[in-house]
Amino acid sequence: MAKGRNKGRKVNGILLLDxxxxxxxxxxxxxxxxxYKAAKAGHTGSxxxxxxxxxxxxxxxxxxxxxxxxxxxxxxxxTITLGVxxxxxxxxxxxxxxxxxxxxxxxDIEEVVSQFRGVIDQTPSxxxxxxxxxxxxxxxxxxxxxxxxxxxxxxxxxxxxxxYEADQLELEIICSKGTYxxxxxxxxxxxxxxxxxxxxxxxxxxxxxxxxxxxTLEELExxxxxxxxxxxxxxxxxxSAAVQDWPAVELTEITASWLRQxxxxxxxxxxxxxxxxxxxxxxxxxQGEFLGVGEILGDGRVAPRRLxxxxx
Numbered sequence: 001m002a003k004g005r006n007k008g009r010k011v012n013g014i015l016l017l018d019x020x021x022x023x024x025x026x027x028x029x030x031x032x033x034x035x036y037k038a039a040k041a042g043h044t045g046s047x048x049x050x051x052x053x054x055x056x057x058x059x060x061x062x063x064x065x066x067x068x069x070x071x072x073x074x075x076x077x078x079t080i081t082l083g084v085x086x087x088x089x090x091x092x093x094x095x096x097x098x099x100x101x102x103x104x105x106x107x108d109i110e111e112v113v114s115q116f117r118g119v120i121d122q123t124p125s126x127x128x129x130x131x132x133x134x135x136x137x138x139x140x141x142x143x144x145x146x147x148x149x150x151x152x153x154x155x156x157x158x159x160x161x162x163x164y165e166a167d168q169l170e171l172e173i174i175c176s177k178g179t180y181x182x183x184x185x186x187x188x189x190x191x192x193x194x195x196x197x198x199x200x201x202x203x204x205x206x207x208x209x210x211x212x213x214x215x216t217l218e219e220l221e222x223x224x225x226x227x228x229x230x231x232x233x234x235x236x237x238x239x240s241a242a243v244q245d246w247p248a249v250e251l252t253e254i255t256a257s258w259l260r261q262x263x264x265x266x267x268x269x270x271x272x273x274x275x276x277x278x279x280x281x282x283x284x285x286x287q288g289e290f291l292g293v294g295e296i297l298g299d300g301r302v303a304p305r306r307l308x309x310x311x312x
Contacts, residue, residue, distance in 0.1 A: 007039045008033075008037050008038050008039035008040075009036070009037050009038055009039060009229070010039055010060055011036050011037075011038040011039070011040075011041075011059040011060050011233065011236070012059055012060035012061040012062055012236075012239060012308075013059055013060070013062055013233075013236030013237055013238060013239065014056055014057065014058055014059070014062050014236060014237040014238070014239065014241050014242060015032065015036075015056070015057045015059070015215065015235060015236055015237070016054060016055075016056055016057075016209050016213045016214045016215060016237070017032060017054075017055045017056075017057055017214060017215060017216075017217070018052065018053060018054070018055075018211070018214035018215065018216045018217075019047050019051065019052055019053060019054075019055040019203075020052060020216070020217060021049070021050060021051070021052050022049055022050075023049060024046070024049050025043050025045075025046040025047050025055055026043065026046070028043070028055060028057075028217070029041060029042070029043045029057055031217060032057055032217070032220065033057075033059075035220050035221065035224050035232065036059065036229065036232055036233075037229065038059050038060070039060070040059065040060050040063060041057060041058065041059045041060075041063070042057070042058050042063045042066055043055060043056070043057050043058070043066075044056045044057075044058060044066045044069035044070050044206070045069070045070045045177070045206075047203060048090060048092075048182070048201065049092060050090050050091060050092050050198065050200075050201055051201040051202065051203060052201070052202050052203070053076075053201075053202040053203035053204055053211055053214070054203045054204065054205060054206045054209055054210065054211055054213075054214055055203070055206075056069050056206055056207070056209055056242075058242070059236065061239050061308045061309055062239040062242065064239070064292070064306045064307075064308065065239055065242035065243060065293065065306060066242070068207070068242055068243055068293075069206065069207045069242050070177065071177050072177065072206060072207030072208070073157065073174060073175065073176055073177070073207065074174070074175055074177070074179070074203060074205065074206050074207075075158075075172070075173065075174045075175075075203070075204050075205035075206075075210075076172070076173045076175075076181055076201060076202065076203050076204065077162070077170065077171070077172050077173075077201075077202050077204055078170070078171050078173065078181050078185065078198055078200065078201045078202070079168060079169070079170050079198070079199050079200040079201075080168070080169040080170075080171065080185045080188065080189070080196050080197070080198055080199065081167055081168060081169075081196060081197055081198075081199040082101045082167040082168075082169060082189060082192065082194050082195070082196045083098060083099050083100065083101040083167050083194045083195060083196070084097075084098050084099075084167075084195060084196070084197055085097040085098070085099075085186070085189065085195035085196065085197060086197045087127070087141075088125065088127040088141075088182070088197075089125050089127065089180075089182030089183065089185060089186050089197055089198060090182050090185075090197055090198040090199070090201070091197060091198065091199045091200075093127070093197070097195050098195070099189075099193065099194035099195045100194060101166070101167045101194050102192070102193070102194065104164075104192065106161070106164055109161055109164050109169065109192075110161060112188060112191045112192055113159055113161055113171070113188065114159075115191065116156055116159055116184060116187065116188065117156050117158075117159045118155065118156060119153060119154075119155050120153070120154060120155075120156060121151040121152070121153055121154075122151060122152055122153075122154050122179065122180060122183050122184070122187070123149050123150075123151045123152075123183060124137065124149050124152065124180055124183065125137070125180055125182050125183050125186075127141050127182075130149070132147060137149070152178055154175060154176050154177075154178055154179040155175065155176040155179075156173065156174075156175050156176075156179065156184075157174040157175060157176070158172065158173065158174035158175075159171060159172075159173055160172045168199075169188075169196075174205075181198060181201055182197070182198050185197060185198045207242070207245075208241070208242075208244045208245050209241075215235055220232060220235075223235075238290060239290060239308055240277055240279075240290040243275075243277050243293055244277075246274075246275055246276055246277045246293070247271050247274070247276050247277070248276065248277040248278075248279060248287070249267045249269075249270050249271075249276050249277070249278055249279070249294075249302060250267075250278075250279050250280065250281045250282070250287075250288060251265065251267065251278060251279070251280055251281060251291065252281050253280070253281065255267070256280050256281075256291060259278065259291065259294070259302070259304050259307070260291070260304075260307060260310065262304060263304075264297055264301040264302060264303040264304070265301055265302055266300065266301050266302075267301075267302050270296065270300070270302055271296055272296060272300065273296050274295070274296055275293055275294070275295050275296075275305070276293065276294055276295075276296065276302060277290070277293055278290075278291040278292055278293060278294050278302065278304075278307075279291060290308060291307055291308065292304060292305070292306050292307035292308050293305050293306050
């Protein structure tokens, strides 16, 4: 009888990858997973193949907290080419229309851009990963099928013009989850009356992580070849990094054992509402072991919501 396939190493933690262009987020994940020989890994929301930048990859126990990174705000720098519309809203698509780019002043551009700050309704592109009856829209689009899409409410916290020259418009954007930068570019082009698409897109922050912390595929491959898997493991951030901006609470050994059995526990000086990071009590000034995350109940107790395995 044939033996089962090697399921890989138990690897736990978060790697911040600088996703290269022309590669899907899942393609990048699979490459890194193989480099680490990891048993379990997932990414935290897709970046378009055209895009580069911060792509947090979660291994092992860290996958329990990937949802919180998926829901986090994102920050981008994008270059928009005016006067050309494409099927996909970016440079990977086929040109479907061209329009004359007017002699806009920077004030004209600023006036148009200002309309998209704050809470806006956005219709996802047919080439987005939004699912209809379990099928991603982009798969339907590739078959030449276009369907009605419901608009989504998103928030643009920051939308600054970094550069405007001829047909090139560079923007910096901080936005809520679910914001489609391609759709934003198309909408700006529509208001200007000339059409537009994204020609470059870089994610410079995702939740608590920024582009200064990322590692390239080339760096990972070089480390693996020269120093082995232990060197790759040293690049991993702990599971708790996914929620590092949340308030922290510490539990005694007894209270921690109750929590691990699924019981809500009373913790002195805990926040009165919201979600918290939970650690075991430490004898020194350092933080104890990360146990997981919990939510404050109406009576002030902390209920466990996602806990890491005791042995990992």
